[in-house]
Amino acid sequence: MGACMSTPGVTPLDLQLHRDAEKQLRETKAKLESERKVLLLGAGDSGKSTVQKQMRFIHNAPFTPDEKEHFRKIVFDNLTRGLQTVIESLDDLKLVLDPHAGYANVYPEGDPEGRAGYVRDWAPGECGGPLLAPVFTQRMEMEREESAYRDADGVIKYALAMDLELIESAPDLVDGEAFPLLYLGALSRLWSDPLLREAWARGNQAALPENLPYMFSSLSRFFAPSYIPSVQDILQTRARTIGISETTFRLGSKEIVLVDVGGQKSERRKWVHCFQDVTSILFIVSLSGYDQCLVEDRTANQMHDAMTIWESICHSKWFKTTSVILFLNKDDLYQEKIKTSPLRKYFPEYDGPSADAAAGHEFFKTTFARLAKRGKGKQREVYTHITTATDTAMLKVVMAAVTASYCETICTKPRFSDFVSRILISIFFHVCSNRDSRLTAGFPIRSSFLTYCVCT
Numbered sequence: 101m102g103a104c105m106s107t108p109g110v111t112p113l114d115l116q117l118h119r120d121a122e123k124q125l126r127e128t129k130a131k132l133e134s135e136r137k138v139l140l141l142g143a144g145d146s147g148k149s150t151v152q153k154q155m156r157f158i159h160n161a162p163f164t165p166d167e168k169e170h171f172r173k174i175v176f177d178n179l180t181r182g183l184q185t186v187i188e189s190l191d192d193l194k195l196v197l198d199p200h201a202g203y204a205n206v207y208p209e210g211d212p213e214g215r216a217g218y219v220r221d222w223a224p225g226e227c228g229g230p231l232l233a234p235v236f237t238q239r240m241e242m243e244r245e246e247s248a249y250r251d252a253d254g255v256i257k258y259a260l261a262m263d264l265e266l267i268e269s270a271p272d273l274v275d276g277e278a279f280p281l282l283y284l285g286a287l288s289r290l291w292s293d294p295l296l297r298e299a300w301a302r303g304n305q306a307a308l309p310e311n312l313p314y315m316f317s318s319l320s321r322f323f324a325p326s327y328i329p330s331v332q333d334i335l336q337t338r339a340r341t342i343g344i345s346e347t348t349f350r351l352g353s354k355e356i357v358l359v360d361v362g363g364q365k366s367e368r369r370k371w372v373h374c375f376q377d378v379t380s381i382l383f384i385v386s387l388s389g390y391d392q393c394l395v396e397d398r399t400a401n402q403m404h405d406a407m408t409i410w411e412s413i414c415h416s417k418w419f420k421t422t423s424v425i426l427f428l429n430k431d432d433l434y435q436e437k438i439k440t441s442p443l444r445k446y447f448p449e450y451d452g453p454s455a456d457a458a459a460g461h462e463f464f465k466t467t468f469a470r471l472a473k474r475g476k477g478k479q480r481e482v483y484t485h486i487t488t489a490t491d492t493a494m495l496k497v498v499m500a501a502v503t504a505s506y507c508e509t510i511c512t513k514p515r516f517s518d519f520v521s522r523i524l525i526s527i528f529f530h531v532c533s534n535r536d537s538r539l540t541a542g543f544p545i546r547s548s549f550l551t552y553c554v555c556t
């Protein structure tokens with residue numbers, strides 16, 4: 101410091117800036133040493149955000165009332181837009197809704213609040229309570245105004261046409277607004293229609309939302325004015341991630357920053373912004389995607405797409421020494437569909453028995469491991485887990501195994517080169533943020549840089 105004081109041309113301002121720079125770099129170093137960055141990667145809809153939500157539940161970082169309100173609105177959106185997607189898929193699937201096929205005589209199952217009678221015939225006498233009376237009036241007004249709903253056969257045609265129109269023009273809920281009861285009957289009737297069920301069962305050809313059976317199994321619960329989403333409701337909601345979101349939690353003495361990115365094709369170019377200083381990658385693949393097309397590209401297969409991303413991540417210069425953990429996710433859905441949808445149809449190289457879930461697991465484990473190990477030199481170790489991300493108990497066990505086995509890696513100090521590049525970036529931004537051009541000319545910067553190189 102004495103030498104600094106005697107350097108000609110160094111003013112008190114220079115010294116202050118020098119001290120500030122050193123302080124900032126000390127803080128950066130301390131943060132870097134206690135922080136570990138885990139990056140969630142994978143194709144869209146594979147379950148990355150679901151894993152991130154589970155980590156919040158597991159590490160006691162519950163959702164705030166505002167966040168729960170956000171998820172409540174997503175539930176309504178998932179019901180209405182989800183059903184709309186099924187309706188829109190009918191043309192592609194060459195299915196035609198028949199208004200004469202018994203439509204409108206539908207009871208919602210397990211309706212504890214006596215709304216079923218109302219939903220069946222829309223008759224005032226069968227109304228399930230005073231809450232439904234205005235809904236009935238509203239419905240009758242719509243029928244009076246819209247002669248297009250009527251035909252010689254009577255009620256059946258307009259019941260279907262009105263329900264379709266309601267779903268098509270469903271609004272976004274605003275904060276605090278209960279689910280509009282007008283939608284209860286329409287959603288219930290349409291979801292029970294055999295043709296729409298058939299369309300959903302062929303959803304792999306049209307990328308239909310996989311959470312619809314869950315959402316519709318709890319329909320009347322969601323419509324209660326006091327409804328607040330449960331843990332399972334939150335885990336089942338679907339909203340594609342746009343951009344990058346970070347969650348921080350503690351693991352022993354370390355702070356883990358879990359970074360979630362959007363996996364759809366349009367989001368992937370943003371990934372590189374979070375590639376620096378990654379300690380571990382959790383790569384999520386949807387097992388149930390083996391026979392499914394992408395939402396953003398119906399000509400592409402989800403599993404093939406996941407394999408392509410996986411291969412490029414494993415061989416990226418950014419992740420030469422990063423530990424990689426692979427989650428083969430959505431095992432619950434996969435276990436069901438493997439019974440009827442042959443793996444060999446989508447992966448002709450598969451030569452195991454058909455309808456055998458365990459043989460399919462082995463096939464995918466081997467394929468992903470092979471893709472990771474291409475080329476010469478030191479081979480990458482891949483740690484694979486079969487998961488159902490919506491199952492909190494299971495994910496707790498898997499994450500405990502992951503952290504126990506890989507704590508060494510997750511908690512290892514960052515590489516020296518990473519640290520030096522962080523310092524250089526930090527200095528660069530420091531210099532840019534100081535207008536005093538003398539700083540760029542010399543001593544304070546070099547001094548800070550040397551101090552930190554010596555410290556590490």
Ligand SMILES: Nc1nc2c(ncn2[C@@H]2O[C@H](COP(=O)(O)OP(=O)(O)OP(=O)(O)O)[C@@H](O)[C@H]2O)c(=O)[nH]1
Binds near residue numbers: 340429431491
């Ligand atoms: N049944 C079942 N559903 C799952 C599982 N994992 C995720 N989901 C559901 O799949 C849907 C998509 O999950 P997300 O976590 O949003 O997928 P993502 O990878 O974050 O998707 P993007 O943000 O578009 O990249 C949600 O409705 C989840 O509830 C699983 O293991 N089983």
Ligand SMILES: [Mg+2]
Binds near residue numbers: 339363
């Ligand atoms: Mg997401």
